[in-house]
Amino acid sequence: MTYLLGTDIGTSSVKTVxxxxxxxxxxxxxxxxxxxxQPRPGWAEQNPDDWWNAAVATIREAIARTNIDPxxxxxxxxxxxxxxxxPVDKNSHPLHPAIIWADTRSSPQVDxxxxxxxxxxxxxxxxxxxxxxxxxPTLMWLAEHQPDLLAQTAAVLLPKDYVxxxxxxxxxxxxxxxxxxxxxxxxx
Numbered sequence: 001m002t003y004l005l006g007t008d009i010g011t012s013s014v015k016t017v018x019x020x021x022x023x024x025x026x027x028x029x030x031x032x033x034x035x036x037x038q039p040r041p042g043w044a045e046q047n048p049d050d051w052w053n054a055a056v057a058t059i060r061e062a063i064a065r066t067n068i069d070p071x072x073x074x075x076x077x078x079x080x081x082x083x084x085x086x087p088v089d090k091n092s093h094p095l096h097p098a099i100i101w102a103d104t105r106s107s108p109q110v111d112x113x114x115x116x117x118x119x120x121x122x123x124x125x126x127x128x129x130x131x132x133x134x135x136x137p138t139l140m141w142l143a144e145h146q147p148d149l150l151a152q153t154a155a156v157l158l159p160k161d162y163v164x165x166x167x168x169x170x171x172x173x174x175x176x177x178x179x180x181x182x183x184x185x186x187x188x
Contacts, residue, residue, distance in 0.1 A: 003073045009051050009080030009159045016058035027066045030058040042104040045097035048086050048162045055163050080160035085138040087153040092165055099138050106137035125185050136182025
């Protein structure tokens with residue numbers, strides 16, 4: 001038999017589902033919760049390593065509870081909360097807690113974008129207007145408020161992409177999430 005793992009890096013937990021390929025039947029699902037930190041009003045952060053540790057724990061438990069051969073797992077699919085922001089250094093280590101979608105610290109940067117760029121122009125490059133918590137405005141906030149941290153940043157990742165980086169050493173994303181970052185031209 002062959003199997004697939006689906007792992008969702010959610011806002012409050014990681015959930016992993018183990019599927020048997022031939023039948024499509026879900027054999028088990030496992031969840032691990034983690035906290036959201038709010039160090040200031042309007043801020044929402046998480047420790048990216050909490051996602052990683054929860055993903056590893058749920059995958060291990062799913063395999064253990066079903067007693068399958070791990071080599072029979074043919075693929076792992078990742079999905080997760082959109083609009084997180086994980087700055088990593090050249091060694092792929094997080095430089096700061098993840099700034100997640102619920103964070104509003106970049107509201108002034110969003111207001112500046114909305115003032116400077118007409119909505120019709122925005123629509124040429126992005127699927128909708130910017131919002132606080134999106135990667136582009138958060139990157140603008142970082143440049144304005146923590147330029148030293150930005151100077152150390154080799155890449156910025158979405159939550160599921162940080163977990164993918166830990167699994168594969170690949171810095172990448174996919175178009176559906178990238179389209180909402182405000183750093184990706186949806187037309188090209």
